[in-house]
Amino acid sequence: MATYFDPKSWSPSRAVDLGKRLFDQSWLEQWVTVTTSWVDPVADLGMGTVTALMPDVLMTVLSEGILSRFGGQELTATLLGHDVRATLQVLKVRRRGAHFQTKTVLSRVHWDAHPVEAVTVIAHGVRMIPGVPTKVRASRIDVEGTLTVEALVGWLNEQPLDWSLRVEQNGLIRASHRTRRLTALIDAAITDDLLTIEVHRANWLGFRVPRALVRAPGVRLTDLPHRARVAFAARDEDLIRFRVELPEMTGSFDLAQMRSAIVAGTTLIIF
Template structure:
């Protein structure tokens, strides 16, 4: 019997007999499938081995299959890309980063995933470090396979220079730059006002503190400035900025992203893991 046939037979024996199933057994099976020898054989077969997964995804057998799929994906991606640069297209956004860690744990009826990335470039915008925790994750087998999350917790650091470069693409009334001690310089595009400011965000409310300002070179008393906190609304994908604080040349942030639904082609994901190419979630 071929390795592929014996592996699929083990899957079917596990999932057609509920008495034989346990979380540890599912993980053990996932590790068997992710053995380096299996990857070498995997790439030489057609996508026919995916047919049982599609059949299970039709809802006729069991809800236990996502344990194996999640194990395959998380451990497969980590074993192939851990410590290396990973590239992906996520819901229309391009990213590259070094993958430091990737974990998936069952939390009741759902999963929790945790990914740690460094040297991230998100649509060409550089981010120093990012940790993404996915809550209420569900993996729904099928063609395509669906991935759903109730919300994402994203924490990380970005350089002040990179953040300002991104803000300047918004065509604001102010042209921003880097000042002394990591503060932000702001020059109004029409009114010839220059200012040195600091800023922070708490629960979608931007607070700007003016350190000094001038108009046509004439110093303006600080008491003349009373900047009302600015609500951050209409952010992409209903993102909520919990906190953002500047520390020297870096900005530490905590962002919450509400429910996200994506899909992926299991055959493409398999090929990408084996070949080390781009992962795609659409």
Template sequence: MATYFDPKAWSPLRAVDLGMDLGKRLFDQSWLDQWTAFTTAWLDPVVDFGAGTVTALMPDVLMTLLSEGILSQFGGQEVNATFLGHDMRATLHTLKVRRRGAHFQSKIVVTGLHWNEHPIEELTVIAHGVRLIPGAPTKIRSAQLDLRGVIGIDALTHWINTWQPDWQLTPAPGGMVLAQHRRRRLRALATAEVIDNVLTITLHRANWWGIRMPRRAVRLQPIPLTDLPNYARITRAQRVGDYVHFEADLPGLTGSFELAQIRDAIVAGTTLIVF
């Protein structure tokens, strides 16, 4: 049976309630000794007799130490990180890992995320087929990432405006979007939707120099969302008031990290974790 290593409940609110017992258990000398021993065996299994038996359990142990340590030290706090070359800043609520067959599945929930300075209100990431590969640095691979999040409509239109040169988009009442041409005196009220990673804009009213124009006279070309990080694809996006709820997926990716650096960040409580 698959079991989660993280001792907290799935709820982000309960995940932030860390508890004194867990903190003492993680940061007393025995935990540090375990971390040092397992890190040594992971990076240099030849030093231990019977290393084949020991290293068979290494991924489970390291995943446990990483998830418990990171969440216990940084849960409910703002964390600065560099992930695959992108600067991130967010408040961590949930970090859970469980074994699924030969690999792992992880779940991360953050709020107040700034991804390369683009704000996202809330983001949940589930990584499938996660593997740890020994070495210095240690590599981590995932087969697929599923994302579910909430972004403000102001932030989203600002982000979209950086992708295309012709139209300036701003939110409008009633779930509409006001599109103003950057070079012509064209203004249009429209609704937008994302289908198969393409933003499609449907005109409802348009005018030129204040003169009402037929909708067929003004065309807004679909905008491919090709500038998303790491070839992410948006599978669904729905506007709810001033926010847009979206779902996306990313193909498999590979990152790396230094175990000693992560350990030092957990023990010292520093706010920089580099993957």
């Protein structure tokens, strides 16, 4: 049975057998030593001169480089056009047959300035295809995380909605219609892309509205970005716990930029 391995405990030299000289060197010295073994051959990919181990080399060196440089520290990245800032807690890789599986745990995440408490990302069926640029494909990505109700409400208030939202002390959400003088105290949850809203109390012009008259039908979430599917999202006191599933995705990056970003601690770019 395959198990996760920690890139910190798996030297790139074990994957490519560069020699015992690498074992006694620091990681940065290893990085400099192996640079030509995984960057220079990129130009020759079209001529078939790269060995079958090249994806292993790229995956191993990049994962070890990112974890060694940013582990426990704040990382900034541009991911598929979005600005991401987070503290990297875990980055693990394992080979599953012809492909890889990666696990990344982030805390104090800011996705385009929107705060998320913590995120765990597991990418299945990962393939790294060397080239200019280098491509990364994943057959499926599972994202689990938590964010505060306040953060979600703040994001929703930035959207062109007919309702203004505010979080009450009990964690429920007070929704006020912008033009109809209707207010409601609500809770919501998502299961298998179906949004259900529970109305606890509603008022119109200060008068209580019978709950039977303000039942909200379920809303099917369709056309989400990147064909995402929301498996579940539910409130747990002042937090919202969620799981999002993404189908096959492809990204690419420039090896030279990635190497420079790791060495200098600047922004990683995957587009």
